[in-house]
Amino acid sequence: METFTEVRIFSKPKKVYNAIAKELIKLTQNSTQEIFDIALSGGNSPKGLFKKLSQKYADQIPWNRIHFWWGDERCVSPDDEQSNYKMTVDYLLSNISIPPENIHRIKGEANPEQEAIRYSEEMEKSLNSRGKNPVFDIIILGLGDDGHTASIFPDQLELFEDEANCAVAQHPITGQKRITITGNVLNNANQIFFLVTGANKALRISEIMDDSEAAKLLPAYYISPENGELIWFLDEAAASLIS
Template identity: 80%
Template sequence: METFTEVKIYSKPKNVYNAIAKEIIKMVQNSNQEIFDIALSGGYSPKGLFKKISKKYAEQVPWQRIHLWWGDERCVPPTDEQSNYKMTVDYLISNINIPENNIHRIQGEQDPELEALRYSKEMEDTLNSRGKNPVFDLIILGLGDDGHTASIFPDQLDLFEHEQNCAVAVHPLTGQKRITITGNVINNANQVFFLVTGTNKALRISEIMNDNDAAQLLPAYYISPENGTLTWFLDEEAAAQIS
């Protein structure tokens, strides 16, 4: 089945954040599901999205129905500045009224292998499933300068075939361990949003969009939800080199 892919380009990052926030509100309001499972991304771009939601849309989002998960986490305590969870608490969770039970944290301070198993099981026990994989209603992904997404790096493309829902990944430069959801889970989502802004992402975006041979080395190239839709939310800088 061909993935339905859409590319949306906005003049500035703040317009990208606005568009995604509105899309999330619409999606949840139009859904008759009682619970809506969203996996969040770490990194710089989501920070802007979280700030925008906190400032402008906090009251409009039905948080009682939303469960928050993470696509990846660095193996650090939740109070560490590098923690994706901490960043989400600082810029989003502390500003919204969401039940504590709706927050599903990856415990970066635990033994990585055991935590990957535990989080895999939590997903299995909690989420809907399609085939043998759990289903997120929405996964928000970022794009690294090297083409990585979640914590699937170019030298670890085998994580697309991994049978667990979560696995331990290693940052190729720093050697830092991370826990990431795997490719099968990402490609089983109902919707995937890529949130990508800035000039430093333009080359990677052009490789993927223009289907260059170089793109086949990039993890983000392999994101293609089999039963869902893929939407790229780009600012003009990130989209500048698409032919």
């Protein structure tokens, strides 16, 4: 199984953020599309990228054409410290000038099952499609220590076969409910950027890159856009165990 298109390794996290920022600038500036749809990752990984975009490159990105979506969200209110949306507001959205209608948040405070359906319908209505699935121009993904990505966890690999665009997932340890985009939508993107930094991710990265048996248990291993490009942006610590 071909698990990656391109791997770029940088000396430190700041250089990873810079490289992704420059890639986003290039793709959005060169695009003739009226609307450019980007699905964002949650967790800690993108904070540095969001700071870089809003502090250094804010004037180089056509925000009026960018529509932001989320790959997943924890089932909490939008002002909760665990909310992916709140983190994005704090580090990016509050520092740039973007039309409010360009922000498509997952309502973590809503009934999870109903919200998965609502968000799925919003994607169908707003996004381009290829085959029966919606298409994101770019999806930015992170990698958990356990190999999860978006909110597809190792015990829920069936979400790569799920017919729906969104599903309700559950964190295997805390039991917290989350809403996630499913594998069919993730693998329908035009571009996927994996943003992975830190030595705590090195074992999972090596398993995936070395195509080991252990990798077949990891959701991130199954990210392979059928009609798009996959780029891994790693720092040296995350890449340190690749053989």
